[in-house]
Amino acid sequence: MQDYEAEGWWAHTVSYGDGVYSARCPECARFVKTDETAKRLFESADLAEDNATCRKHGRVKTPFLCWASDCQT
Numbered sequence: 572m573q574d575y576e577a578e579g580w581w582a583h584t585v586s587y588g589d590g591v592y593s594a595r596c597p598e599c600a601r602f603v604k605t606d607e608t609a610k611r612l613f614e615s616a617d618l619a620e621d622n623a624t625c626r627k628h629g630r631v632k633t634p635f636l637c638w639a640s641d642c643q644t
């Protein structure tokens with residue numbers, strides 16, 4: 572099992588509205604195929620439904636990284 576640096580979660584990201592998520596599986600950190608759109612809980616970063624497919628774990632929710640307005644450099 573490979574160890575991933577924290578910044579590895581930023582290698583591939585996906586945005587839904589103003590929420591930025593890592594395009595990796597929360598279980599194994601594999602890159603996942605993300606959906607074009609995802610439902611978010613109202614005024615929350617939490618995804619209402621699974622939005623990505625991991626080759627090993629099936630449908631998963633990608634981990635929230637930040638709000639787009641907060642992580643612009």
Ligand SMILES: [Zn+2]
Pocket residue numbers: 596597598599600601625626627628629
């Ligand atoms: Zn996985």
